Amino acid sequence: MSRPRKISRREARIAAMHIIFAALNNGVTAAESIAGVCDVLEEERLTAATQDSLVEHIVGAFDLCRGEIEAQIVASYQRPFTQMTMLERAVLMVALAEVRSCPDTPPVVVINEAIEIAKAYGAEGGSTLVNGVLNDILAG
Numbered sequence: 001m002s003r004p005r006k007i008s009r010r011e012a013r014i015a016a017m018h019i020i021f022a023a024l025n026n027g028v029t030a031a032e033s034i035a036g037v038c039d040v041l042e043e044e045r046l047t048a049a050t051q052d053s054l055v056e057h058i059v060g061a062f063d064l065c066r067g068e069i070e071a072q073i074v075a076s077y078q079r080p081f082t083q084m085t086m087l088e089r090a091v092l093m094v095a096l097a098e099v100r101s102c103p104d105t106p107p108v109v110v111i112n113e114a115i116e117i118a119k120a121y122g123a124e125g126g127s128t129l130v131n132g133v134l135n136d137i138l139a140g
Contacts, residue, residue: 012054013094013113017121019055020062020097021090030059054102058094061101069096076136088126091118095134107138 007015015037022033062069073092074081081089095114099107111134118127 007052009054010113010117012052013058013098014117014121015052016055016058016062016094016097017087017090017117019059020093021086023062024086024090024093029063031063034059054098057101058097061097062093065097065100066093069093069100072096072137073133076133084129085123085126087122088118088129091122091126091130092133095130096137099138107134111135111138 016030018037019030019033022028022037023030026033070081070093073084073089073096077084091114094117095110098105098110111131114134115127115131118130122130
């Protein structure tokens with residue numbers, strides 16, 4: 001059996017976004033949603049992603065600090081949480097969980113990655129929202 005290929009840090013963040021999106025959508029923990037993400041990602045990438053330490057750190061921090069992360073987002077967003085798309089929430093939660101679990105990664109890198117992922121996967125204007133919320137939380 002061949003070893004799954006190593007994934008990039010961006011691919012790890014995208015995998016974590018899929019996992020957290022599924023958790024938010026299904027009302028379960030991120031750890032519980034990993035199996036359900038098999039349908040979204042191809043098998044080789046899923047295997048590599050779920051075994052990637054960055055994904056493990058992000059998912060673990062999300063499950064451990066979900067309430068605190070949501071409270072940070074709500075305080076910064078200043079509008080009803082329901083006005084934010086589920087994908088925008090997932091991207092923000094991945095970024096904030098990464099900042100908590102990977103203190104060696106500069107926050108500016110996390111913000112830039114979150115913006116790029118929001119541009120690639122989110123609705124128009126979603127990356128601007130992600131940028132504003134993360135800058136407010138991480139600069140404050």
